[in-house]
Amino acid sequence: MKLRELTEVLKADILVENHGPDEDIPLGGAADLMSDVLAFGAAGMALLTGLTNPQVVRTAEMAGINVIVLVRDKNAPPETIELARELEITLIRTSYTMYEACGRLFSAGLPGLGVVKIRNDSW
Amino acid sequence: MTHGDMTVQEITKVQELIYTTRVEDVMATDVIIVDPSMTVADVRALMKEKHISGAPVAENRKIVGIVTMTDIIRAMEEGMLYEPVTTAMTTQVKTVLKDSVVAEVANSLGIKGFSRLPVVDHDGMLVGIVTTGTLIKSLLRQMDRSFQKNEAEKLHTYRASHIFQDIVSDDTSLLLRFVVDDKDFSNAGKASSMIKRALQRLVVNPQIVRRVAVAVYEAEMNLVIHTDVGGEILVDIRKDKLSISAVDHGPGIKDLKQVLQPGYSTAPEWIRDMGFGAGMGLANIKRVSDMMKLISEPGGGTRLDLVFNLDHSQ
Structure with missing residues (x-):
């Protein structure tokens, strides 16, 4: 899915724009636990989250995520906006809830990771 | 890398820039404004002096029209040289919001054939102007900046990556x-x-x-x-x-x-x-x-x- 379609499907505002509308988004994921993002985040994934603190941007940086979608019409604090600018991460805001934002994107054809397993010895 | 690849990369960079840059970052802010009280002759003199071919007509930064060289020539042909400029100007003015992306302007300037677009804020007040010239100048400046940033990072990478060869x-x-x-x-x-x-x-x-x-x-x-x-x-x-x-x-x-x-x-x-x-x-x-x-x-x-x-x- 292109970034343009993602913002249309979510009727989203772009808060920090670091990628053009033709940027390819290969898959999506949603989490409010940053350790889950670090465990299951894939490079290039669009991350949907209800958290707005700067650590969301840091976590995205570590996981190789370029696009973050803030759900439930949450406004990002200035530190978060600032860090997203610095780390060249695109920050988007939608008024849909996490459930509905995910549902809309999935129906529109944006896949997730499929079945994941977490084991002590797996990578 | 061949020269051909470079060209493709540069084009992609321009595309990226026009979608990520806002109009307020490329517009000229020192706009030459025509006052509605001026006559066609006054405007002709102003255009000659400032080397411009058109300007917005505005009163207290509120746009009432736009006047171009074509409007002036037509007014002169019709013997209206000493009439107020408001009789000769175009009143339907295409403007652009200061926080819209450059892609929007590029479309109006390139495809729809406008030569200049007054830029307004959310209260409709004139804050700047974009022309093909201001647009190209600022895109080139930005490409240069991101080019320099890339080059600097390449240099850092080159220096760092050779440390294990350079230090024995x-x-x-x-x-x-x-x-x-x-x-x-x-x-x-x-x-x-x-x-x-x-x-x-x-x-x-x-x-x-x-x-x-x-x-x-x-x-x-x-x-x-x-x-x-x-x-x-x-x-x-x-x-x-x-x-x-x-x-x-x-x-x-x-x-x-x-x-x-x-x-x-x-x-x-x-x-x-x-x-x-x-x-x-x-x-x-x-x-x-x-x-x-x-x-x-x-x-x-x-x-x-x-x-x-x-x-x-x-």
Whole structure:
């Protein structure tokens, strides 16, 4: 899915724009636990989250995520906006809830990771 | 890389810029404004003096029309040289909002054939003007800036990646030290960010960089969340392996077996509210590292040692 379609499907505002509308988004994921993002985040994934603190941007940086979608019409604090600018991460805001934002994107054809397993010895 | 590839890359860069740059960043703000009280003859003189071929007509920054050389010539042909400019101007003015993206302007200027677009703020007040000239000038300036940034990063990478060839010893290693403050949530992750950047400049395989970044970030968050004194992260980079230690003199860990259980957490509520402390940190670190060792005792601080094998075949 292109970034343009993602913002249309979510009727989203772009808060920090670091990628053009033709940027390819290969898959999506949603989490409010940053350790889950670090465990299951894939490079290039669009991350949907209800958290707005700067650590969301840091976590995205570590996981190789370029696009973050803030759900439930949450406004990002200035530190978060600032860090997203610095780390060249695109920050988007939608008024849909996490459930509905995910549902809309999935129906529109944006896949997730499929079945994941977490084991002590797996990578 | 062939010259052809370069051209394609530059075109992509222009496309990217026109979608990410806002009109207010490319517009000229020193707009020459025509006052509605001026006559056609006054405007003709103004255009000649300022070397312009058109200008918005506005009263107190509120646009009432736009007048071009074509309008002036027509008015002169019709013998209206000393009539007010408001009789000769075009009143249907295409304007653009200052925070719209440049792509919108490029479309109007390029395809729809407008030569200039007055820029307005949300109250409809004139704040600037864009023409093909101002647009191209600022795009070129921005391309130059991002080109320079890229080149600077390439130079850093070139210098860093040759360190193991340039510095000769029986066993060369590069030691990076980072101090992590406790409870400093807004700065948490800075050390990890710098470590990630260092490894990228050393041209470590991107997959390994990502694993290291995840591990070191979890370790850094542990220092921020669980110690009351902060700690230190040491990164020892050798040609074939990377050893990382996160050391603190905090309260230590009572039951080492328990903290290694996925989901076990002693993090306070406010940390959980921020998306951390789910008890997955050490499990994540263990999964991404090639070796993990955790040493701790109550009151004696904690030491986490990690090893990553570096694959230099890539």
